[in-house]
Amino acid sequence: MQQFANPARFLALANRILPFIWVAAIVAFAAGLYGALAAAPADYQQGETVRIMFVHVPAAWLAMFVYAVMAISSAIAIVFRHPLADAAAKCAAPIGAVFCFLALATGSIWGRPMWGTWWVWDARLTSMFVLMLLYLGYIAVWQAIDDPHRAALVARVVALAGAINLPIVKFSVDWWNSLHQPASVLRMDGPAIHSSILWPLLVMAIAYTLLFLALHLVAIRAEIGQRKIRALRIAAIGER
Amino acid sequence: MFRGISFSVEAGNLLQLVGPNGSGKSTLLRLIAGLCDIADGSLALDGGHEELSIGQQCHYAAHQDAIKPALTVVENLRFWSGFLGGGNVDGALAAFDLKRLETFPAALLSAGQRHRLSLSRLALLPRPIWLLDEPTVGLDSASLEKLWALIRDHLVKGGLAIAATHVPLPFPGTEKLDLGVEAAA
Amino acid sequence: MSILWALIRRDLTLAIRQGGGVGTALGFFLTFVVLLPLGLGPDQALLQRLAPGALWVALLLSVLLSASTLFQQDYEDGSLDVMALGAAPLELVALAKSAAHWLSAGLPLAIAAPLLGFLLNLNPAGIWPLAISMITGSLALSLIASIGAAVTVGLRRGGLLVSLLVLPLYVPVLIFGVSASAGGPQIATAALLILLALALVSLVLAPLAAAAALRAYLK
Numbered sequence: 001m002q003q004f005a006n007p008a009r010f011l012a013l014a015n016r017i018l019p020f021i022w023v024a025a026i027v028a029f030a031a032g033l034y035g036a037l038a039a040a041p042a043d044y045q046q047g048e049t050v051r052i053m054f055v056h057v058p059a060a061w062l063a064m065f066v067y068a069v070m071a072i073s074s075a076i077a078i079v080f081r082h083p084l085a086d087a088a089a090k091c092a093a094p095i096g097a098v099f100c101f102l103a104l105a106t107g108s109i110w111g112r113p114m115w116g117t118w119w120v121w122d123a124r125l126t127s128m129f130v131l132m133l134l135y136l137g138y139i140a141v142w143q144a145i146d147d148p149h150r151a152a153l154v155a156r157v158v159a160l161a162g163a164i165n166l167p168i169v170k171f172s173v174d175w176w177n178s179l180h181q182p183a184s185v186l187r188m189d190g191p192a193i194h195s196s197i198l199w200p201l202l203v204m205a206i207a208y209t210l211l212f213l214a215l216h217l218v219a220i221r222a223e224i225g226q227r228k229i230r231a232l233r234i235a236a237i238g239e240r
Numbered sequence: 241m242f243r244g245i246s247f248s249v250e251a252g253n254l255l256q257l258v259g260p261n262g263s264g265k266s267t268l269l270r271l272i273a274g275l276c277d278i279a280d281g282s283l284a285l286d287g288g289h290e291e292l293s294i295g296q297q298c299h300y301a302a303h304q305d306a307i308k309p310a311l312t313v314v315e316n317l318r319f320w321s322g323f324l325g326g327g328n329v330d331g332a333l334a335a336f337d338l339k340r341l342e343t344f345p346a347a348l349l350s351a352g353q354r355h356r357l358s359l360s361r362l363a364l365l366p367r368p369i370w371l372l373d374e375p376t377v378g379l380d381s382a383s384l385e386k387l388w389a390l391i392r393d394h395l396v397k398g399g400l401a402i403a404a405t406h407v408p409l410p411f412p413g414t415e416k417l418d419l420g421v422e423a424a425a
Numbered sequence: 426m427s428i429l430w431a432l433i434r435r436d437l438t439l440a441i442r443q444g445g446g447v448g449t450a451l452g453f454f455l456t457f458v459v460l461l462p463l464g465l466g467p468d469q470a471l472l473q474r475l476a477p478g479a480l481w482v483a484l485l486l487s488v489l490l491s492a493s494t495l496f497q498q499d500y501e502d503g504s505l506d507v508m509a510l511g512a513a514p515l516e517l518v519a520l521a522k523s524a525a526h527w528l529s530a531g532l533p534l535a536i537a538a539p540l541l542g543f544l545l546n547l548n549p550a551g552i553w554p555l556a557i558s559m560i561t562g563s564l565a566l567s568l569i570a571s572i573g574a575a576v577t578v579g580l581r582r583g584g585l586l587v588s589l590l591v592l593p594l595y596v597p598v599l600i601f602g603v604s605a606s607a608g609g610p611q612i613a614t615a616a617l618l619i620l621l622a623l624a625l626v627s628l629v630l631a632p633l634a635a636a637a638a639l640r641a642y643l644k
Contacts, residue, residue, distance in 0.1 A: 126596075130593045130596055133589065133592070133593040134593050136589060137586075137589045137590040137593065140586055140589055140590075141576065141586070141590070144577070144580055144583070144586050145579075145580065149644070150579075150641050150642065150644065153637070153638070153640070153641030153644075154576050154638050154641045154642075156637070157572070157575075157576060157634045157637045157638045157641075158576060158590060160634070161572055161594065161630075161634050162593070162594075164630065165593065165594045165596075165597070168597045168623070169593070169596045169597055171597075172596065172597040172600045172601060172619075173596070173600065175600070175601075175604075176600040176604070270506075273506075273509075273510060274509075274510075275506060275509060275510075275643050275644065276643075276644050277644060292512075295509065295510045296510060296511070296512060298510055299510075300506060300507065300510055302503060302506065303503075304501070304502055304503025304506065305502065305503060306502055306503040306504040306506070306507045307502065308435070308439060308498075308502070308504075310438075310439050310442040310443045311435070311438065311439070311442075315435075315438070319431055319432075319434075319435045320507070322427060322428065322430070322431025322432075322434075323428055323431045323432060323435075323508065323511055323513070324507075324511050324512070325428065325511070325512045361507070
C-alpha cells in the first residue's frame with residue numbers, strides 16, 4: 001500500500017483546491033470574453049474577425065506550455081522517480097493536443113478571410129502541425145503498450161525526444177520558410193498591440209491556463225483511480 | 241509477483257528453484273541478473289568483482305536461445321566471445337559435442353542441438369554466477385550428462401548456480417527454494 | 426571497442442545473408458521514384474525542380490522502413506538479454522546496431538539515390554551535393570530511426586507507430602538536407618554544416634534514448 005501514500009496526499013490537496021481553480025477559471029473566462037467580444041475595438045483592417053485572436057493565441061501558447069509540462073514531468077519521472085510524474089505527463093497530453101488542435105483550427109478559420117486560404121505551409125503553422133503530431137505519437141505510445149509501467153518508461157523517452165526536437169523543428173522551418181517566401185506576406189503581428197486588446201488577451205491566457213490546471217488535476221485524479229482499480233484487480237487474481 | 245522471499249547461495253553450491261507455473265521462477269532469475277527492477281528488497285554479492293554489476297558476472301541461459309539462424313554454429317559462438325569479452329570458442333564447442341556441426345548454419349539445427357549451442361555459452365568464458373532457466377528441456381541423456389559435468393566443474397571451481405527446474409539434480413548439498421510455498425506463506 | 430566491432434560485424438553479416446535488408450530498401454526506393462512521375466505527370470521541367478526533394482523523401486521513407494525492426498530479432502530471440510549482461514552498456518549496443526544499419530542500408534541508399542536521379546531528370550550538377558548531403562543525413566536518419574525501433578520493439582504491430590513517432594523527428598533533416606542539395610552555394614554549405622551537426626547530435630542522444638526504451642522492454 002506504500003505506493004498510494006503519496007497519491008493519497010495529492011488527492012486530498014487536489015480535492016481541496018479544485019473548486020477554487022474552477023471558480024477562478026470561470027471568472028477569468030467571463031472577464032476575458034467580455035473584454036474580447038465587447039470591450040476590445042474591431043480592427044480597422046480585419047474588422048470583427050480579429051476577435052478570433054483571443055481564442056487562437058492563448059490556445060497556441062497553451063499548446064506549447066502543456067508540452068513543456070509534459071516534458072518536464074517526464075524528466076522529473078526519470079530523475080526523481082516521483083510516482084505521480086508519469087501520470088502528470090500522461091494526463092497533460094490529450095489536453096495539450098486539444099489546445100493544439102484548437103490553435104490550428106481557429107488559425108485556419110482566421111486565415112481564410114485574411115490570407116484567402118485555409119492553410120499555408122508557413123513556418124509557424126508547420127511547427128504547430130509537427131507539435132500536433134508529437135502529441136498524437138505520445139498518446140499512441142500509451143495506448144499501444146498494455147503494461148502501464150513499461151508504457152510509462154517508454155513514453156518518457158518519446159516525450160523528451162520530442163522536446164529536444166521541437167525547437168530544432170521551429171528553427172529549421174523558420175529557415176526553410178525564409179528561403180521560399182518573404183516574411184512580409186504572413187506577418188501575424190499585424191496591428192501594434194494596443195492596451196485595449198492586450199488586457200483581454202492576457203486575461204484569456206490566464207483563463208486558459210486555469211482551465212488547463214483544473215482539467216489536468218481532474219485527469220490525474222481519474223488516472224490514480226484507474227491505477228487503484230488495476231492494483232485491486234491484480235491483487236484479486238493473486239488471491240484466487 | 242512475489243514478496244517475502246529470502247535466500248542465500250554459497251560459492252560452490254547450487255540453488256534449485258521449484259514452484260508451480262506463474263510462481264515467478266523466471267522472474268526471480270531475471271531479477272538476479274538485473275534484467276528486472278526489484279520493487280522492494282535487496283540483492284548482494286559478497287566477494288564479487290567490485291566494478292562489475294551482478295548481471296555482468298552472470299551467465300543467463302533461458303528458453304530464448306540468443307542464436308542467429310543465419311550464422312553458422314561457430315560464428316554464433318565467435319560473436320558471443322567477441323561481445324562478452326573473450327572466451328574459448330573451441331572449448332565451448334567441445335563442451336556439448338558441437339565440433340562436428342561447427343560449419344553448419346544454426347538454422348539447420350534441431351531443437352535439442354540449438355539448446356546445446358545456447359548452453360555452450362556457459363563454457364565460453366568463466367563467470368561466477370550461472371542462472372539457468374529450465375536448462376534440461378529437450379536434452380538427450382548424453383547431453384544431460386555433459387550439462388551435469390559442466391555444472392559440477394563450475395561448482396568445484398567455486399562458482400555458484402541457480403537453476404529453475406523440476407528435474408532432480410545430481411549434486412550433493414543442493415538447496416531447494418519452493419516459490420509456491422513461499423508465496424502462499 | 427572490439428565489442429562494438431564484434432556486434433557491427435555480426436549485423437553486417439546478417440544483413441548480407443538474410444536478405445530483406447538493403448536490397449529490399451533499394452527496391453522500395455526505386456518503386457517510389459517510378460511512381461512519382463506517374464502521379465505528377467511526365468513534365469521534365471517540373472520533375473527536375475522536384476527531384477532533390479522527392480529523392481530525399483524517398484530516402485527518408487526507405488531508411489525508416491528498413492530500420493523500424495532494428496532491435497526486433499535480438500529482442501525476440503533473447504540476444505538482447507545476453508547483451509544487457511555484457512561488459513558494454515546498452516547505449517553502445519544501440520550505437521553499434523545503428524552504425525551497422527547505416528553501413529548496410531543508409532549509406533548504400535545515399536550513394537544509389539543520386540544515381541537514380543536521372544529517372545527524375547535530376548540536374549547533373551546536383552548529383553554531388555545530393556550525394557554528400559544524403560551520406561551525411563542518412564547517418565542522422567538511421568540513428569533517429571533507432572529510437573523509434575527501440576520504442577516499439579515489443580509491440581506486435583508497431584510499424585505504423587514507428588512512422589508516427591519518427592517522421593516528425595525527421596523534419597529538420599529533411600529541410601536542411603534539401604537545402605544542402607538544392608540551395609545556392611552559400612546556403613548549401615551552411616545547410617550541410619547544420620546537417621552534420623544534426624548527425625553528431627543524434628550520434629550522442631539517439632543511443633541514450635534507444636537504450637532507455639530497450640531497458641523498459643527487458644523488464
